[in-house]
Amino acid sequence: MENLPLEGALTVTFIRSLLAHATIVGVDATAAEALPNVQVLTAADMDLGVFGPPPLPGVNPGMGRPLLAVDRVRFVGDIIAIVISDDRATGADAAELVHVDYDPLPAVVSTHDAAKDEVLLFPEAGTNVAARAGSPEHDEKLFDGCDVVVSGTLVSPRMAPCPLEPRSAAAELGPDGRITAWLSTQTPHQDRMVLAGTLGLDPAQLRVVAPDVGGGFGAKMLNVEEVLVVWLARRLGRPVRWTETRSESMVALPHGRAAHLEYTLGGTRDGKVLAYRLEVIQDCGGYAALGAFLPNLTGLMASGVYAIPRIEFESCSVVTNTTPISAFRGAGRPEASQAIERAIDTFAAELGMDPAEVRRRNFIPKDAFPHTTASHAVYDSGDYEGALELALRSVGYDELRDEQRHRREQAATTQLGIGISCYVEITNGISESEFGEVEITRDGGALLRTGSFSHGQGHETTFAMIVAERLGLPVEDVTVHKGDTDEIAKGTGTYGSKSTQIGGTAARLAADDVLELAKQLVADYLEASPADIVLDPAAGRLHVAGDPSVGISWADLASRASADERLAELKAEHEFKAEPSFPFGAHIAVVEVDTETGRVELRRLVAVDDAGTLVNPLIAEGQVHGGVATGVAQALYENFVYDEHGNPLTGTFVGYAFPSSADLPSWETVEMETPTPLNALGAKGIGESGTIGATPAVHNAVVDALTPFGVRNVDLPANGENVWRALQEAKA
């Protein structure tokens, strides 16, 4: 993105709050503006309103974020002023010279403190609660009939998404008065609409282009920085550009997770689960953004892969003086999976039953789909027991249990832990539609314009394969265009693992429409009935049924149609909308735990992931690899932390424990395909499965290793210190 040549562009540098909670008394930019061509803007120069929160049900609309902090800052990283300069170095020099006069306020760092409502981030709201979901009513009889009831508290550590490309944005006002914005984003079309709404523009006045984007993971959606860059281009009448530094990105790019989970699970002595309650306290950070809403997805997925007759869910999202929380790979579902999978293991431990066996006794059977859970999700298709059995066989479960027994008998310093996680997750979670348009090009190839976006997912390949297969073209002859709102009529972008199932299906249906149009044209040329024209997919020819010699290749058809000025007839668009789909799988982790230092080493991770029919298994497997790495990172390494004043302690890649290749093993992935009936491809989403499945598997494995020491839980990340603490507590 930063490679974009933009002649004469000014550089934007944001002045960000160094305090977590304070009122702004004044900003003195005199010294900064004494540098050559430096200009400093503050909220007083702005004529814009508040950004967000997104119009999501239940989210307090009064906790949105001003584009520049007005009077008050609410987290370290909140934007106070903007430096405009000719180049990056001058911007950095000037930023140091801007003096901000703060009047510090007490910082609210934990959700526990926020919930007390003693210090309010938005005094006018009268509370720190940004959203509630589920039911505050408790059924006194929920656990009636249960022989055994277990409960526990879990932490879903706050994570920094860390796409390797930091955000970048540039904008230019054209001579026609239209603005072009180049954004490092996952959602160009949605960004255009939100930009237009925030800036008070007609969307037609805006073109959003998303060039090659270096990873997003849910975090790269329109935020205040991009709005400010576009606003500046308009106000200054000069092209402007901004690229975030990593230290800036660590506090300014929204974080993910940051939830406290409390579970209670009850069942019979023979291992049948009867009732489950899950309570979530979600940290929203300084402003109510998407994070305030994510517990709704946690609640929806509370039941996991199990047939649980009674479920209660309740959540409360509160604002704190920390970086705002938004979507990050998994977005609300890892929490659901973490809670139910830990609950099942705790239940199994209480019963003295093998955790695999307890799972078998509670799975939703494979002939019970579609299945509606007590937490109100309608699962499309699944074979949960099949996934677990495959994973158990692949890992060699019985042999591992033998090895574990041996080490326990030897009282070895390094103990072995085996952890199972059976997960189901929701993709295309809010039943969206996606746009695809296919046209035959002059050379007889096909061009797909998709409203979906790819920032590393390889849709350019997967979607080309889909179109090529329908039209009988070599995959190299299909070109995929994306990410330019002027070229692609509409789109929703990429998040929530929805691209192939809706964007890919839209591409397929548009290709099918083009094929029908081609048959009509061929019928004209061959003086036959369109109904008699068939495609020979192997040869890439359309011919009369029963007589392959009477036909025409795509290349010949295109050149003839082109000469006849009829090529435009070979173009079709399609919008495809679908209900959510529910990928699932089983992960088994094998860890070694040094019971003296607490250090955990992940030895193996077997991942069975079923995302329906796979269009491109190589790319799908790559998604699993990356997803699993992120899930393991959450289980063992990463945690974004603040001190009691709200100062970030992990604001660089030195402090934040993003694992390297040396910290992770190779993954053992096992494919399984149970098609969904919801789309013609049979495909579900695969982008987040690995993350959702891996964290509880590793977590369960660590606790499993320590069971002989009386350890019932280890807080995540299960790093050496947290394991050591759990061992100390168990001893006490």
Next chain:
Amino acid sequence: MIPAAFEYVRAGSVDEAVALLGRDEDAKLLAGGHSLIPTMRLRFSRPSLLVDIGRLDDLRYVTANRDRIAIGALTRHAELIRDPVLREHCAVIGEAAALIGDPQVRHRGTIGGSVAHGDPASDLGTILLTLDAELVARGPQGERTIPAAAFFTGPFHNALEHQEVLTEIRVPKAAGTYLKYVRRAPDWATVGVAAARVDGRVHIGLASMGPTPLRARSVEDAFADGASPADAAAHAADDTMPPADASASSEYRAHLAQVLVRRALENS
């Protein structure tokens, strides 16, 4: 991020570097730059003049005489790792160098720069302290030798005068061990423990357990008096001030020091 502006001069010799440092009280030496430049990028450090000694190749060597090894201050970590003299006579230095940062850092970072930077988590600093190394510095008044025990004066501070250039490090031939606990591979030590047998006595050094690399004298004394590794190691956190930060609390560092010291003693 971009460092604040500075002046840059490449020194052609140690004496020239000494003279250049005299020009500006905010001048700093630049060797491999892998300790200094990151702090300059975050603007934690803003020297007005950088005197680049990175090209003084005559300070890149490892030689041995009968009982001592001399290491040129600009010898890079990657060179320490593969140096045959160190492998034979003081392997712990190369073994510890292999645990510093990552390959790119080890290609550029130097032993002198790393030690002079004075990070309390410095792996090599801890080892030099454990080995009772001598550090040779040249300044306007000529050369002097500083014992490692007197070199580390505080966090990111050392005994070098402003105009002094660290030129050579001298260590005894010794067998040793370095155990480094990290959260993830490329990290600084959460706790590092060095053990070496010097003149018949076991020395123990600690990284990241106080404001500078430290010696665990009470462990050494107890072990010399015949205590078992476990009993001696119980003293590992005595007289330390383990920091609390994002990678570990003080208590956990103290615990780690005890475990690692015991393991190091068992290896000695």
Next chain:
Amino acid sequence: MTRVALTVNGSRCEADVEPRQLLAYFLRDQLGLTGTNVGCDTTSCGTCTVLVDGESVKSCTVFAVQAEGCEVTTVEGLAQGDELHPVQQAFHEQHALQCGYCTPGFVMATISLLNENPNPSEVEIRDGLEGNLCRCTGYHNIVKAVQAAARAGA
């Protein structure tokens, strides 16, 4: 401004730079070699890895003036015409990249690793690439690509 003369991808170049100009930005902004990315400000992520006199170096932690007289190789200097360098070819074939932002750094780090150790074990590969971070691939296919490149004698 300080005059600096060096060889980049086999071509000699001279330029006036501010001493604080980092080699990474010199390559990107002054020479237009934008294959070298910058992903952090703490010498951690390795996206800016280039070869200096044949060894991998993080170009965000070297001032351009320090590269005086050196031979610098960036990802742009690897392919021979349309023919990818064997390490690039292996990354392509093993699907070792997704978003691609970290890839030039990984490719350069791999070349340096294989120069020093032509037949690394999996552990040696993982340790040898510890200075480069990737968020997309979970490193799995990157390791496979390095193994494939080693087999191909890269």
